Amino acid sequence: MSFPSTPVTDTPPTAPAQGPAFSPLYQQIKGLILQGLEAGEWRPGELIPSEMELAARFRVSQGTVRKAIDELAAENLVMRRQGKGTFVATHAAQQVQYRFLKLQPDVGDLREEGRAQRQIIDCKRLRAPAEVARLLALRSGDAVMQVRRVLAFAGVPTILEEIWLPGQAFKGLTAEQMGSYQGPTYAMFELEYGVRMVRADEKIRAVLPDAEQAELLAVSNSTPLLSVERVAYTYNDVPMELRRGLYRTDTHHYRNALN
Template sequence: MAHLPPPLPGPGSAAAEPATPGTPAFSPLYQQIKALILESLQAGEWKPGEAIPSEMDLAVRFRVSQGTVRKAVDELAAENLLLRRQGKGTFVATHSEQQVRYRFLKLMPDAGDLAAEGQPQREVLECRRLRAPADVARSLALRAGDAVIQVRRVLSFGGVPTILEDLWLPGAPFKGLTAQQMTGYHGPTYAMFEVEFGVRMVRAEEKIRAVAADPSQAELLQVPRHSPLLSVERVAYTYNDVPMEVRRGLYRTDTHHYRNELS
C-alpha cells in the first residue's frame, strides 16, 4: 500500500505560489495523488488488467476530494497507464488489451492494417544470459558487466520475414526467461513480460535511421544484400522511468511503412 501523503492543501486547492530562489517548489495536489497512485502501481498493489479502487475510495484513502483524484486518474488514463471502462470502473492498462497491444509497434502494412495481419510468427534464434555490453548497460542504467538477457528473433507476417530484432533485458527482473517462453506465448511479448515477470512497459523512446542489409541480415530477412532497411532502436521503460528493455530492430519496408501519429 502506498504511504499516506504528508498534510496536503484542502480539497480543490492548486499549486503554491511559484517558488523563488532558495525556497522549495510544490507540485499541484492532483500531481501528488498521481505520484502516490504510480507508487502503488510500481509496487504491484494492482496488477495489469485489475481494477483499482473507486475514485471515492481513493479520495478517502488519500484524504482529498474526489475531483482531485479524478484529475490524477484522468492524466494516468491519458498516458495509457489506466483504462476507464464505462459502467465497470478503472483498470490497470495491459498490453493484452486489443486497443493497446500494438502501441509500440509502428510498422504498418501498405494494404490493410496490422490487426488484419494477425499475430506475427516468431522465430527465436538465440536467448542467452551474458554480461551487458557498455552501451546496453548505459541504456538500462546498469553497471558495466551486469547480467542481461539477450534475445535475437525474426518476426514474420503472413509467412514473410519482416523484422529482425535483438532485445536486451536486465538479468534480475527477467531471470529464467527462455526461448521456449518467447516462442510459445500466444500474445504480445510485452503482455508476456507482465504476466510472467510482473514488468509492464509504459512508455518508449526510439531512434530511427536508414541502413543497408549486410549479408547475414539479408539472409535472415530474405532480401538482397544492401537492401534498404529501417533501423529502429527502442528503450522501453516501466513505471517512474526505469529502463527495462533495449530493442534494436531492422524492418523491411518493401510491403510495410513506419507510421506514427503526432499530437
C-alpha cells in the same frame, strides 16, 4: 503497501520561501497512485479503487482524484471503461496490443494480417556490453538477457530484432517461452515477470543489412532497411528493455500518429 501517515488535504500547507517548486495537489495524488502501481498493489488489467474510495483514502476531494486519474489515463497507465470503472492498463488489451509496434502493411491493417510468426534465433544470458549497460542504467558487466528473433507476417520475414533485458528482472527467460507465448511479448513480461512497459523512446535511421541480416530477412544486402532502436521504460522512467530492430519496408511502412 504503506502511504504517508500525514493526511493529504485539499488545502496544501504554505510553501516555504525557498525550496523545491510547489507541486499541485492532484499531482501529489497521481504520485501516490503511481506508487501503488509500481509496488504491484494493482496488477495490469485489474480494477483500481473508485474515485470516491481513493478520495476517502487520501482525504482529498473526488475532483482532485479525477484530475489525477485523467492524467494517468492520458499517459495510457490506466484505462477507463464506461460503467465498469478504471483499470490498470495492460498490453494484453486488444486496443493497446500494437501500441509500440508502428509497422503497418501498405494495404490493410496489422490486425488483419494475423499474429506474427516468431522465429527465435537465440536467447542467452550475457554480461552487459558497455553501451547496453549505459542504455539500461546498469553497470558494465552486469547480467543481461539477449534475445534475437525474426517476426514474419503472412510467412514473409519482416522484422529482425535484438532485445536486451536486465538479467535480474528477467531471470529464467528462455527461447521456448519467447517463442511459444501466444499473446504480445510485453503482455508476457507483465504476466511472467511483473514488468510493465509504460513508454518508449525510439531512434530511426535507414541502413543496409550485413550478410547475416540479409539472409534472415530474405533480402539482398543492397536492400535499404529501417533501423529502429527503442528503449522501453517501466514506472518512474526505469529502463527495462533495449530493442534494436531492422524492418523491411517493401510491403510495410512505419506509421506514427501525432497529436
